[in-house]
Amino acid sequence: xxxxxxxxxxxxxxxxxxxxxxxxxxxxxxxxxxLGTVIAVFRISGVKPLEWFGxxxxxxxxxxxxxxxxxxxxxxxxxxxxxxxxxxxxxxxxSIYTSSYIAEAIRAGIQSVPKGQMEAARSSGLTYxxxxxxxxxxxxxxxxxxxxxxxxxxxxxxxxxxxxxxGGDLLYAADVAGTEQDITPxxxxxxxxxxxxxxxxxxxxxxxxxxxxxxxxx
Amino acid sequence: MKWKKWLxxxxxxxxxxxxxxxxxxxxxxxxxxxxxxxxxxxxxRGKLVVGVKYDTYLFGYKDPADNQVKGFEIDLMxxxxxxxxxxxxxxxLKEVNSKTRIKLLxxxxxxxxxxxxxxxxxxxxxxxxxxxxxxxxxxxxxxxxSPIKDVKDTAGKRVATAKGxxxxxxxxxxxxxxxxxxxxxxxxxxxxLRAGQVDALTTDDxxxxxxxxxxxxxxxxxxxxxxxxxxxxxDKKNKDLLEYVNKFLDDIMKDGTYDTLYKKWFKKxxxxxxxxxxxxxxxxx
Numbered sequence: 001x002x003x004x005x006x007x008x009x010x011x012x013x014x015x016x017x018x019x020x021x022x023x024x025x026x027x028x029x030x031x032x033x034x035l036g037t038v039i040a041v042f043r044i045s046g047v048k049p050l051e052w053f054g055x056x057x058x059x060x061x062x063x064x065x066x067x068x069x070x071x072x073x074x075x076x077x078x079x080x081x082x083x084x085x086x087x088x089x090x091x092x093x094x095s096i097y098t099s100s101y102i103a104e105a106i107r108a109g110i111q112s113v114p115k116g117q118m119e120a121a122r123s124s125g126l127t128y129x130x131x132x133x134x135x136x137x138x139x140x141x142x143x144x145x146x147x148x149x150x151x152x153x154x155x156x157x158x159x160x161x162x163x164x165x166x167g168g169d170l171l172y173a174a175d176v177a178g179t180e181q182d183i184t185p186x187x188x189x190x191x192x193x194x195x196x197x198x199x200x201x202x203x204x205x206x207x208x209x210x211x212x213x214x215x216x217x218x
Numbered sequence: 219m220k221w222k223k224w225l226x227x228x229x230x231x232x233x234x235x236x237x238x239x240x241x242x243x244x245x246x247x248x249x250x251x252x253x254x255x256x257x258x259x260x261x262x263r264g265k266l267v268v269g270v271k272y273d274t275y276l277f278g279y280k281d282p283a284d285n286q287v288k289g290f291e292i293d294l295m296x297x298x299x300x301x302x303x304x305x306x307x308x309x310x311l312k313e314v315n316s317k318t319r320i321k322l323l324x325x326x327x328x329x330x331x332x333x334x335x336x337x338x339x340x341x342x343x344x345x346x347x348x349x350x351x352x353x354x355x356x357x358x359x360x361x362x363x364s365p366i367k368d369v370k371d372t373a374g375k376r377v378a379t380a381k382g383x384x385x386x387x388x389x390x391x392x393x394x395x396x397x398x399x400x401x402x403x404x405x406x407x408x409x410x411l412r413a414g415q416v417d418a419l420t421t422d423d424x425x426x427x428x429x430x431x432x433x434x435x436x437x438x439x440x441x442x443x444x445x446x447x448x449x450x451x452x453d454k455k456n457k458d459l460l461e462y463v464n465k466f467l468d469d470i471m472k473d474g475t476y477d478t479l480y481k482k483w484f485k486k487x488x489x490x491x492x493x494x495x496x497x498x499x500x501x502x503x
Binding site: 074076078086165175180 | 381382383386399400401402413414415
């Protein structure tokens with residue numbers, strides 16, 4: 001039988017940690033989706049400076065370690081006079097990092113919609129934004145969902161980066177409890193808690209994918 | 219299903235590697251310890267083998283400028299080699315950490331441990347300790363303009379330390395409502411302090427002094443609220459070596475060599491009341 005003795009005295013830390021992990025994940029999920037969409041639109045806008053910015057953004061944040069980015073925000077922002085809690089620093093860092101992947105997923109999805117669709121939409125009198133909103137994005141969406149789902153699962157796991165900046169997440173709680181006892185069973189326990197969050201997410205993504213592939217449209 | 223084969227193969231390979239890694243760390247004694255007198259054995263060998271830290275600034279650290287291991291403890295051991303073997307270079311330094319040092323000493327790989335090792339009742343059951351040569355204690359590092367003057371002032375304040383260390387428990391025992399922040403290591407904790415993410419950093423003053431020398435905008439405040447006496451570790455079967463080391467420490471404390479070395483590294487006078495015998499004391503024990 002798995003011995004839960006290590007939890008003694010740390011119950012509150014684990015509860016707080018679990019809630020923090022959920023909170024950061026939700027926060028970063030919304031923000032990274034918004035940021036990622038904006039960057040994806042930049043990259044396909046046809047406006048050179050915006051394209052350059054989008055490319056630089058994606059390549060920079062996708063190709064440097066998340067831990068370094070978050071630590072850099074954590075110690076760098078105060079020097080610029082911006083004081084944020086570890087929770088917010090972690091959420092923003094995670095959002096920016098994840099948004100670079102999401103931007104790529106969205107861009108790929110949009111670009112796989114045949115060019116003729118945009119041309120037809122524009123010639124029927126829709127503006128660029130309207131054409132995106134009513135013609136391109138609905139078609140692109142079902143191509144985007146599977147990679148997007150993967151990013152959200154990664155995001156939940158990556159929220160453990162908060163442990164490095166004393167952010168009080170689930171992994172941090174494990175490290176605190178592991179100060180004076182064997183950390184192995186604690187990490188196993190915490191891994192199960194992460195699974196509790198990521199498996200429903202995984203199943204949800206699979207469900208949406210199946211539903212949309214059948215329906216053909218949204 | 220070709221990928222299954224590959225998966226099975228890589229798992230098998232990984233496990234084989236892990237087994238091999240465990241097997242190769244077996245003890246390799248060098249046999250010298252069998253001699254009746256450990257001091258004679260060292261003299262016959264012509265060099266002293268000491269386990270020291272390579273990563274602890276001011277005590278034992280590798281200077282990146284010239285790749286030499288330097289520090290207060292290194293100088294102490296060189297002085298010992300000089301007095302025992304007539305040449306301070308007749309010494310071999312081996313890097314140890316808190317997990318390996320007792321094993322290496324008992325296995326005969328090293329003659330002595332001089333590696334910021336606190337004398338504890340538990341360790342005294344395993345090895346012998348020389349007299350105290352440095353009294354460390356948990357203290358606070360704060361910005362020089364900080365209102366924190368003593369550990370009592372940290373109530374409700376954000377205080378950093380490293381994960382895995384007992385420093386967090388100790389300060390919580392003294393100030394229960396301290397807002398403790400744990401970082402991966404002391405370098406990260408110090409960076410957080412300099413960034414203003416925490417109000418103070420707490421651990422042994424021996425570590426804090428090193429940080430303070432890196433950035434003079436920070437200062438140590440408050441009395442020690444734990445007692446961490448450092449002693450030189452000697453194998454229990456080498457009583458003559460223990461006696462030799464104790465006499466050596468008494469000698470250098472009398473003739474001023476100790477004071478010179480202390481001032482060289484810590485930029486201040488050594489404490490007048492260094493006890494001979496002491497063990498770890500903390501608010502949690």
